[in-house]
Amino acid sequence: MSWTWFHKLASPPHAYRILGSMAPWFGWASLALILLATWWGLVKAPADYQQGDGFRILYVHAPSAWMSMFTYVVMAVAAGVGLVWRIKLAHAAAAACAPIGASFTFLALATGSIWGKPMWGTWWVWDARLTSELLLLFLYLGYMALRASFDDPQRADRASAVLALVGVINVPIIHYSVNWWSTLHQPASVTKFDKPSIDLAMLIPLFLMIAGFQLYFGWAVSRRLRGEILRRERNANWLKEAT
């Protein structure tokens, strides 16, 4: 099997150019979707029968929690590809994901805490869902700290990729924690093999917000990855054109 197409796609100048032309599209589309979803979620969606208007925190909490796990999977896959095919661009992509994922994880924890106080009656509990999500934050932070501790980018890539792969096991644990163990956090409303347990009028803005966050991630990772490419490519001819 020939992998030349793969390596060509992963060539830094090619990727740098493609990312640069894609980023604005991601950026504007995500801005439009997030604004639309915010209006829809705060104004147009009906209040919940039990939580009233307090349930509207769902529209920022669930998308950020989703993104915290999605970003980690992307990071781990990129790290794995980087290890197997020795592609620097894949390692660079994994490195670009980490700070974005960490910020989404922090946001999911913080908004969850703010939501938990009035509804559950507590800011924080050590149940399996909340604890595993906190572990995800530490995995991101550990990944970044590990990278920063190496001077040699190649060794940083390899060591951090192993950590990313080891940590990926936490993602299914977070997702299924609410089904496997008794937790204070309720089971999934949407991501299950069943009809969503959320009314359609409330579901639409949630999907819009998730799509908006997803595009926003596309924008942020494009920008950061372009930076990573430039930092790794020393004295290459195309750098002259790129800058």
Next chain:
Amino acid sequence: MTPRQKRMVTVVAIVAGVGIATAFALKAFNQNLLYYYSPTQVHAGEAPASRSIRVGGLVENGSLARKPGSMEVTFILTDYAQKVPVSYTGVLPDLFREGQGVIARGRMDGNRFVAEEVLAKHDENYMPPEVADSLKPHLDAANSAAPGST
């Protein structure tokens, strides 16, 4: 095997190895990962009596009573099989209501569970009030049909 294939095997082995190790570890610590015990487990003596525990269940319809002139409330926790009477003094969360899931932390005092903290658990359902009203007859029918709920 080419070096690339070897590396591929290594990556798969790392993920699989960590996955299996974690699965065993979680299985061993399963009991500690349970955030609360059900009334059935309490009655079966599975919950330790010596230390503070959490009991989770539904607040039985019609069981909530407030002591006049104090913050003390009493209610019955049920999982439709067994019941645990609970007393609690303090502020209840917004979602606390009859028929709703709650988790109480405290210890058994004879037959009664004395709670130091009561947290409301909410389910995964979100709907507007009109939809909830239209579903209500079904829900009530389902509740009264459940064994041991009366």
Next chain:
Amino acid sequence: MDLQKFFEMGGYAGYVWTSYGLTALILLWNWWAARRSEAEAQTAARRRNELALERLS
């Protein structure tokens, strides 16, 4: 639409607005940090190129 009712959020104003405000803050931080990371790398790359050119001449 009743604006005052909207801002009150059925009594959950503090919780709802803090959550949305925090979200806006994190999204803005990411936007700023990603831009800065790219811009810094570009400046550094440009400087490296200039140094290389100087050495050649």
